[in-house]
Amino acid sequence: MERISIFDIYKIGVGPSSSHTLGPWKAALDFTKKLAHKSFDTIDIHLFGSLSKTGVGHGTDIAVQLGLAGYNPVTIPTEEIGFYVQQIDSLKTLSVNETSIKFDPSENIIFHGVSLPEHPNTLIFKAYAYEALVLETTYYSVGGGFIEEKGMESVDHRERILPYPIDLGQDLLDYTTANQVSISEIVHQNELQFQSEDEIVERIEQIYNTMVECVYKGCNSEGVLPGGLNVKRRAKKICQSLLKDESYSNAKEWMEAIRRQPNDFNTINKWISCFALAVNEENASLGRVVTSPTNGAAGVIPAVLLYYYFFCDYQGKEDLQKFMYTSGEIGCIFKKGATISAAVGGCQAEIGVSSAMAAGGLTELLGGTPQQVLMAAEIAMEHHLGLTCDPIGGLVQIPCIERNTMGAMKAITASNLALTGNPHDAIVGFDLVVKTMWDTAQDMNGKYKETAEGGLAFNLPVAFPSC
Numbered sequence: 001m002e003r004i005s006i007f008d009i010y011k012i013g014v015g016p017s018s019s020h021t022l023g024p025w026k027a028a029l030d031f032t033k034k035l036a037h038k039s040f041d042t043i044d045i046h047l048f049g050s051l052s053k054t055g056v057g058h059g060t061d062i063a064v065q066l067g068l069a070g071y072n073p074v075t076i077p078t079e080e081i082g083f084y085v086q087q088i089d090s091l092k093t094l095s096v097n098e099t100s101i102k103f104d105p106s107e108n109i110i111f112h113g114v115s116l117p118e119h120p121n122t123l124i125f126k127a128y129a130y131e132a133l134v135l136e137t138t139y140y141s142v143g144g145g146f147i148e149e150k151g152m153e154s155v156d157h158r159e160r161i162l163p164y165p166i167d168l169g170q171d172l173l174d175y176t177t178a179n180q181v182s183i184s185e186i187v188h189q190n191e192l193q194f195q196s197e198d199e200i201v202e203r204i205e206q207i208y209n210t211m212v213e214c215v216y217k218g219c220n221s222e223g224v225l226p227g228g229l230n231v232k233r234r235a236k237k238i239c240q241s242l243l244k245d246e247s248y249s250n251a252k253e254w255m256e257a258i259r260r261q262p263n264d265f266n267t268i269n270k271w272i273s274c275f276a277l278a279v280n281e282e283n284a285s286l287g288r289v290v291t292s293p294t295n296g297a298a299g300v301i302p303a304v305l306l307y308y309y310f311f312c313d314y315q316g317k318e319d320l321q322k323f324m325y326t327s328g329e330i331g332c333i334f335k336k337g338a339t340i341s342a343a344v345g346g347c348q349a350e351i352g353v354s355s356a357m358a359a360g361g362l363t364e365l366l367g368g369t370p371q372q373v374l375m376a377a378e379i380a381m382e383h384h385l386g387l388t389c390d391p392i393g394g395l396v397q398i399p400c401i402e403r404n405t406m407g408a409m410k411a412i413t414a415s416n417l418a419l420t421g422n423p424h425d426a427i428v429g430f431d432l433v434v435k436t437m438w439d440t441a442q443d444m445n446g447k448y449k450e451t452a453e454g455g456l457a458f459n460l461p462v463a464f465p466s467c
């Protein structure tokens, strides 16, 4: 199996979708590298399957243009995205590798509406010079911002010999038992094969800061989300109702104000929902989020992490690291043993996986044994099995935004059940639920896999141009 890092699961990107925005963006960037030293005067991008059916709502067309133009999803000023795209559209030109080419988004981005047999999220880039094909490359966006190139094993694949190779939950239990250490420590040792200790600490801090900034921004923004569904932002209203007369002028003061709030069950419950809504409202607005494991499910982890930060026994940065190691590895196991792509497995692969990741990470922080950590992850996934992906209008808004609040609450409930339970009494093990999720993904009717052709999307159809 491929060896992936927790930083392949936790990636900083731009909303609204990891498979439909971040993946195509990375594919476009990769294609520009292949075009280096080649002459070309235009590029066509062909979108198939889910990318063509929900691509407009998910910003796939925007992502491929920005990728071809060489913008980095980690550093692009998100507030400028609208301007960049408008410029390309009005000038009908695109600068690729510092070459100005003819490019009309309405003609050069082709939504095919059908799936290719290889993968539900396929995109093909074709570069031409004087109408002759110069280069053609096919990519698959396989979920969580991962891409694969046709004929190649994996664009993101890296060979690594790890001290503790992990394919299953049972591997984690074997290593932790043999070494008498926590899951996070085992994962930490593996991560040191990918980067230095200093780099790990810095990256975790960067990810955490991005999550907090995203929640803060979402809690302080109002209005209607883009896309035409007329969905109103709610996080700010909830935040204001909870903070009442508190005033603040930056994220630090805002966090201090939250710390002064009551911590009864109902208040905490509202905060968790508020954090999750804030992230996914930002995600729906093409804001900067951390895929965890995907953009659509990006609110679950920050909501649970901030629940721990504000209302449990947060001890400092080491807690963040433990949480990231443990939750990230659970995401890796799902990626390798099942899927984290809704186009392959429905929403169980997004919200279900994020909830299992959060449940496991939280359980370790709350003092759970490795067995209890995996029991929590198993419980969280067990109650997402079969969850379909049916976003109305192909937008990552309904049911996606609220669904993150549910994923966060299920993660906390699963953690509590595991911490008060005996893993030896559990009938269903973690590895069995990973397998079951994968089996369910393969059995699931295709219209429930991010096509906007089933469920809520079917019963509340919304017409979008060129979708």
Ligand code: SF4
Binding pocket: 296, 297, 342, 346, 347, 348, 350, 351, 388, 389, 390, 391, 396, 397, 399, 400, 401, 403, 450
């Ligand atoms: S329904 Fe779930 S899987 Fe589908 S786009 Fe929304 S959050 Fe992602």
